[in-house]
Amino acid sequence: VGANTPDAFRISLTTTSSGARELAIGPGRLYTDGLLAENHGRRDVAPAVFDALLGEPTSSGFVPYDAQPWLPNPPPLPSAARHLVYLDVWNREVTHLEEPALVESAVGVETTSRVQTVWQVKVWEPELGNDVSCASPDADLTRWTDFIAPSSGRLTTGTYESAAGTDPCELPPSGGYRGLENQLYRVEIHDAGQPGAATFKWSRENASVGSRVASFVSNTRLSLDSLGRDAVLGFKLEDWVEVLDDHREFAQRPGEMRRIVHIDPASREITLHAPLPADLLPPSFPDSVLPGERNSRVRLWNQRGKVLATAGNGATTEYQDLGDITHNGLIKVPPAGTTLLLENGVTVAFATAGTPGLRPR
Numbered sequence: 001v002g003a004n005t006p007d008a009f010r011i012s013l014t015t016t017s018s019g020a021r022e023l024a025i026g027p028g029r030l031y032t033d034g035l036l037a038e039n040h041g042r043r044d045v046a047p048a049v050f051d052a053l054l055g056e057p058t059s060s061g062f063v064p065y066d067a068q069p070w071l072p073n074p075p076p077l078p079s080a081a082r083h084l085v086y087l088d089v090w091n092r093e094v095t096h097l098e099e100p101a102l103v104e105s106a107v108g109v110e111t112t113s114r115v116q117t118v119w120q121v122k123v124w125e126p127e128l129g130n131d132v133s134c135a136s137p138d139a140d141l142t143r144w145t146d147f148i149a150p151s152s153g154r155l156t157t158g159t160y161e162s163a164a165g166t167d168p169c170e171l172p173p174s175g176g177y178r179g180l181e182n183q184l185y186r187v188e189i190h191d192a193g194q195p196g197a198a199t200f201k202w203s204r205e206n207a208s209v210g211s212r213v214a215s216f217v218s219n220t221r222l223s224l225d226s227l228g229r230d231a232v233l234g235f236k237l238e239d240w241v242e243v244l245d246d247h248r249e250f251a252q253r254p255g256e257m258r259r260i261v262h263i264d265p266a267s268r269e270i271t272l273h274a275p276l277p278a279d280l281l282p283p284s285f286p287d288s289v290l291p292g293e294r295n296s297r298v299r300l301w302n303q304r305g306k307v308l309a310t311a312g313n314g315a316t317t318e319y320q321d322l323g324d325i326t327h328n329g330l331i332k333v334p335p336a337g338t339t340l341l342l343e344n345g346v347t348v349a350f351a352t353a354g355t356p357g358l359r360p361r
Contacts (some may be wrong), residue, residue, distance in 0.1 A: 003028070003030025003359070004028075004029075004053050005029045005030075005053070006028070007026035007027065007028055007062075007126055008026055008027065008028025008029050008030045008039065009025055009026055009030045009037065009039060009121070010026035010062075011023055011025060011026075011085050011121070012024045012026070012062060013282035014062070014064075017195065020205060020206065022064050022065055022066070022077070023045035023064070023065035023077065023085065023121070024062035024064055024065070025039060025062060025063045025064075025065065025068070025121050026039065026062050027039045027040060027041035027042075027059060027060060027061070027062065027063070029053075029054065029057060029156065030087065030301060030316055032087055032089040032109075032119075033089070035089045035090070035117055036117060037087065037089045037117065037119040038056075038060065038117075038119075038197070039056055039063060040054065040056060040057070040058040041058050041059030041061045041062070041063060042059055042061035042062060042063045042067065043059045043061065044061075044341075045059070045062075046056050046059040046060045046061035047059065049200045051315060054279060055360065057315070065077065065121060066121075068120060070118040070119060070120055070250050070279070071120045071121075071122070071250055071336055072106045072246065072247050072250060073247060073251075073326050075122070075123070076123075078123060078127075081127040081128075081129060082122050082127060082128040082129070082130060082132065083124060083125075083126075083127065084123070084124040084128060084132075084141065084144070085121060085122070085124075086121070086123075086124060087119060087121055087124050088120045088121075088122055089117065089118070089119045090117075090118065091116070091117055091118075091241070092115070092116045092117070092118045093113055093114070093115060093116075093206070094114045094115070094116045095110065095112075095113050095114070095211050096110040097211070097212055097295070097297045097299070098246070098249075098295055098297070099295075100127060100212065100322055101243075103116070108270070109349075111178075117280045118250075123186075124144070124147070125194035126142075126143060128141070128352060130292065134209075139356075141238065149191065150359075151349075151357070151358055152352045152357060152358075153198075153350060153352055153358030153359065154320075154350065154351040154352065154354045155187060155348060155349075155350060156324045156348070156350075156351070157187075157204055157346070157347065157348055158347045158348075158349075159176045159177050159311075159344075159345045159346060159347060160314070160339075160341055160345050160346075160347050161176075161314045161320075161345075162178075162314050162345070164340070170361060176345055177344055177345050177346060178344045178345045179204075179343075179344040179345075179346075181216065183204045183205070184204075184205065184206040185202060185203070185204055185206070185342065186199075186202060186203045186207045186344060187200055187202045187342075187348055188200060188202070188203075188207070188360070189333070189358045189359060189360045190203055190254045190257070190330050190357060190360065191254065191330065192357060192359045192360055193333075193357050193358065194352060194357045194358070195333045195335045195336065195352065195358075196332065196333070196334075196335060197332075197333075198332070198333040198357060198358040199313075199330035199331060199332055199333060200330065200331050200333055200350075201240070201242070201257070201300050201301040201303055201329070201330060201331065202302060202331075202342055202348075203300065203302050204302050204343070205233065205300075205302075207299055207301065209228060209233050209234070209235075209299070209300040210297055210298055210299035211224040211225050211226045211227070211228070211297065212225045212233075212295070212296070212297050212322060213243075213291035213296035213297060213298060214268070214288060215286050215287065215288040215291065216281055216282050216285055216286060216288075216290065216291065216296075216314075217269060217285060217286050217289045218285050218286075219275040219276050219285075220270050220272045220273075220274070220275050220276070221244070221269055221270070221272075221338050222269065222270055222272070222298065223267060223268055223269050223271060223286075223288075223324070224269070224298060224315070225268070226268065227263065227268050227270075228300075233326060234258070235260055235263060235270060235298075236260070236263070237260055237262070237263060237302060238259060238260065238261075238304060239259070239260045239300055239301075239304065240257055240258070240259055240260075240299070240300075240301050240302075240303060240304060240322070240329035240361070241257070241258060241259075241260060241272075241298045241299060241300050241301065242255040242256065242257055242258075243255050243256050243258060243272075243276055243280060243296070243297075243298050244256070244280075244296075244297060244299070244321065244332075245291075245295055245296040245297065246294050246295045247294055248279075248280070252360070254277055254278060254360060255280075255299070256275060256280060257301075257328055257329040257330055258272035258273060258276070258329070259272065259273040259329060260272065261273045269330060272299070273325075280296070301329070302330055302343075303322055303329065303330075303342075304322055304323070305321070305322060305323050306318050306320070306321050306322070307319045307320040307321070307322060307331055307340060307341075308340070308341045309338055309339065309340055309341070310339045310340070310347060311333070312339055316341060318341070319331075319334065319338075319340060320332065333350050333358060334349075334350065336349075336350070336351040336352070337349075
């Protein structure tokens with residue numbers, strides 16, 4: 001904690017006007033593992049004034065636990081026992097899908113991505129013994145070190161040779177990357193866990209192709225702001241997309257994967273192969289208010305069809321079939337030693353170096 005903001009993220013137990021007990025979070029700056037978290041205070045309690053140190057308007061009012069800027073619908077506080085309260089800080093990618101005001105109105109497109117530092121004050125679920133205090137070393141807290149340990153997942157990328165040709169009159173394609181365009185591939189863990197249980201998805205455009213939801217027409221039909229720039233950078237039949245919103249993101253949960261089974265260009269509507277869960281949907285349809293409040297969005301991922309594993313000498317074997325109508329569109333992380341072929345000779349392999357396993361962040 002800096003000397004100029006001694007109350008930064010100080011946790012206090014206060015009483016509301018109704019007599020309920022709540023946690024309050026002090027304003028100021030705090031570095032967490034090198035990331036600077038800034039709490040600008042509660043402005044509806046104390047007036048906001050320009051703070052030269054923070055470089056922004058700030059207030060001296062403590063922020064209630066249930067009014068944090070990046071924790072919508074926080075989990076309810078425990079009513080009894082002793083618990084650990086901690087600060088979680090990370091860098092969040094922000095594009096025009098998360099913040100539409102980034103789009104320059106004179107140009108109509110936004111081609112950049114920004115990084116935003118967000119923080120959340122949360123309560124660790126396990127109950128602690130009465131012998132635990134703020135001075136207790138981390139090693140004395142059972143399971144805490146595993147909880148805060150970084151992901152042990154390791155990703156290796158490479159390229160794969162082509163199968164040998166059988167026609168002496170034709171030269172086989174050379175090995176390595178065989179795409180015609182320069183691509184920025186993103187491989188992202190969707191479900192955390194160990195190989196065999198964890199899943200991943202991938203994009204050849206760094207997951208930059210997506211659209212905001214304009215309206216929920218039904219639990220399977222979405223009206224979008226755009227179907228994409230063109231036939232290449234747009235949504236197509238049988239594409240796998242991820243539907244998510246700010247509530248899912250800040251709860252550190254992935255979105256829902258769905259396959260597009262119908263597209264109506266006139267209304268910019270897509271139909272999904274299965275209904276979305278209730279936590280992503282409004283109480284009634286149609287609804288164009290909820291998507292704006294929660295930044296509901298659809299992001300394109302490029303895995304589809306048969307997923308192949310390399311078998312040496314340019315040969316491959318089938319690993320999964322995403323075209324199966326019962327499939328969820330996600331690829332299971334294979335055990336160490338298995339290399340998967342994404343496309344155009346690009347390969348990925350996974351390994352874990354400890355017990356925490358692979359995590360989305």
